[in-house]
Amino acid sequence: MAKPEKHVFVCTQSRPLGHPRPSCGQKNCTEVAEEFFWHLQEKQLFEKVQITTTGCLGPCSEGPSVLVYPEGVMYGGVQKEDVVTIFDEHLQNDKPVARLQMSKEFWG
Amino acid sequence: MAKPEKHVFVCTQSRPLGHPRPSCGQKNCTEVAEEFFWHLQEKQLFEKVQITTTGCLGPCSEGPSVLVYPEGVMYGGVQKEDVVTIFDEHLQNDKPVARLQMSKEFWG
Numbered sequence: 001m002a003k004p005e006k007h008v009f010v011c012t013q014s015r016p017l018g019h020p021r022p023s024c025g026q027k028n029c030t031e032v033a034e035e036f037f038w039h040l041q042e043k044q045l046f047e048k049v050q051i052t053t054t055g056c057l058g059p060c061s062e063g064p065s066v067l068v069y070p071e072g073v074m075y076g077g078v079q080k081e082d083v084v085t086i087f088d089e090h091l092q093n094d095k096p097v098a099r100l101q102m103s104k105e106f107w108g
Numbered sequence: 109m110a111k112p113e114k115h116v117f118v119c120t121q122s123r124p125l126g127h128p129r130p131s132c133g134q135k136n137c138t139e140v141a142e143e144f145f146w147h148l149q150e151k152q153l154f155e156k157v158q159i160t161t162t163g164c165l166g167p168c169s170e171g172p173s174v175l176v177y178p179e180g181v182m183y184g185g186v187q188k189e190d191v192v193t194i195f196d197e198h199l200q201n202d203k204p205v206a207r208l209q210m211s212k213e214f215w216g
Contacts, residue, residue: 001167001215003180003182003216007175007177009117009160009162012163052163052164053162053163054117054161055120055160055162056160057160058109058158069115069178070177070180072115072178106109108110
């Protein structure tokens with residue numbers, strides 16, 4: 001197994017209904033994670049990109065949260081439609097997607 | 109929330125009894141994750157270190173797997189007793205623990 005050039009961590013934390021803290025699980029993070037896995041398969045990037053689901057990444061109010069290492073770029077409010085852009089611009093061309101990056105207040 | 113200097117990902121993937129693929133869940137990974145959280149609290153390193161549990165990190169046969177970014181150092185066979193060493197040597201003094209690192213066959 002190769003150490004990936006880009007390792008994508010997708011928060012899939014859920015919390016019970018009525019919990020005072022929001023969660024990525026309330027905001028379609030599962031759909032976002034599935035879209036990452038789907039594009040990984042479709043683009044056959046297994047040697048370069050790894051996708052891993054996670055527990056809480058921290059900035060719950062700003063989710064769905066997606067974190068890319070080794071750069072440590074955190075994306076917030078990621079929707080299914082944004083995933084292809086993250087692949088095309090960041091994961092394949094090394095240009096993080098500025099409009100999706102979380103503000104420094106939450107990750108900086 | 110500060111971007112951490114060291115971000116530790118601890119696999120907590122479980123699989124059903126009898127599943128053909130091993131899992132970190134069969135090898136006390138939950139105890140390992142709890143030990144990371146405990147030392148984080150005890151050492152009050154919240155500004156520097158972040159701990160996140162994950163789904164499968166890949167090299168299931170070599171678990172419990174623990175991955176540290178931004179370096180991308182993967183540890184295998186991590187036991188509860190190893191966690192303080194990873195904190196003292198790697199997370200606080202930037203010297204990865206050679207004896208715990210996974211071989212290049214599994215992460216390289």
